[in-house]
Amino acid sequence: MKARVTVSLKPGVLDPQGRAIAHALQGLGFASVRDARVGKVIELEVAPGTTEAEVAEMARRLLANIVIESFRVELEPAPGAP
Amino acid sequence: MNSAVVVFPGSNCDRDMMVALELVTGRRPVALWHAEAEVPAGLDLIALPGGFSHGDYLRAGAIAARARVMRAVIGHAARGGLVLGVCNGFQVLTEAGLLPGALMRNAGLDFICRDVALEVAAADTPFTRAYGAGAAITLPIAHHDGNFQADPETLDRLEREGLVAFRYAEAVNGSARDIAGILNAGRNVLGLMPHPERAVEEAHGNLDGRRLFEGLLGVLA
Structure with a gap:
């Protein structure tokens, strides 16, 4: 089965990359863009039965730097699994 | 003084650090491969x-920190042993939890490689004692992720407890309160973005980094 960990910068943490992306989009004429924040998505292939708590522990220990980042865990059962 | 330099896959200043340490201490440092479980005694x-x-x-220093x-x-730091993290080494120390805060992408998004003016903000530490408080020095920097950030309470605590070791004399990379290097509460762990090991001999055109190592020598003899 798959686990997806989405890592985002905490609100209030300056994101220069996001700001550059917002500027570039505005430069392309997308006047609706107010701001952009860049995060990352890490997809893990994990053994069936792996719990959300276990994946959250992986995120806390390595995948996210909890000083500056927050994370969200989603589990996707394998196709055809009950 | 007996020293060691940790070598991670992708370290590229390990030799410079070893040369600087040998130059000042007169003893060849031990190279410690990242996979080693123990460090030599003493x-x-x-x-x-x-x-x-x-x-x-993943993040600068994140994998190395584990x-x-x-x-x-x-363990060495917990026993009061000295730990010095330069540039990527500073990033590793924050990721490992030995120092607070995080080093983020430079505010201007550029990789910055040049000499910078610094203020020695804390002089009563093993690393900075040879400079004197408020000393103005110059050291080279070369980094993409040197933008030091921490929550306001942590920044206040670092300043209140005199744990800001070095400050940029001008805004360089977006670092909160122009912080270039910090200490742990025990003052035996220092992380800094500038490279003292690149300013230790006449050929470097700058000897300001040498005093950091000489200060350690004075402490340990």
Whole structure:
């Protein structure tokens, strides 16, 4: 089965990359863009039965730097699994 | 003084650090491979060098901070042993939890490689005692992720307790309160973005980094 960990910068943490992306989009004429924040998505292939708590522990220990980042865990059962 | 330099895959300032340490201490440092579980007994200083450990994958220093050798480095620090992290080494120390805060992408998004003016903000430490408080020095920097950030309470605490070791004399990379280097509460762990090991001999055109190592020598003899 798959686990997806989405890592985002905490609100209030300056994101220069996001700001550059917002500027570039505005430069392309997308006047609706107010701001952009860049995060990352890490997809893990994990053994069936792996719990959300276990994946959250992986995120806390390595995948996210909890000083500056927050994370969200989603589990996707394998196709055809009950 | 007995020293060691940790070598991670992707470290690229480990040799410079070893040359600087040997020059000042007169003793050849031990090279510690990242996968080693134990460090030799009797070490006074462990240095984490600059570079791009593990390709800076995930976050700068993130993978290296979980390397096996880091458990021994954390133990050394807990026993009061000296730990010096330069550039990528500073990033590793924050990722390992030995120093607070985080080093983020430079505010201007550029890789910055030049000499910068610094103020020695804390002089009563093993690393900075040879400079004197408020000393103005110049050291080279070369980094993409040197933008030091922490929550306001942590920044206040660092300043209140005199744990800001070095400050940029001008805004360089977006770092909160122009912080270039910080100490742990025990003042035996220093992380800084500038490279003292690149300013230790006449050929470098700058000897300001040498005094950091000489100060350590005075402490440990």
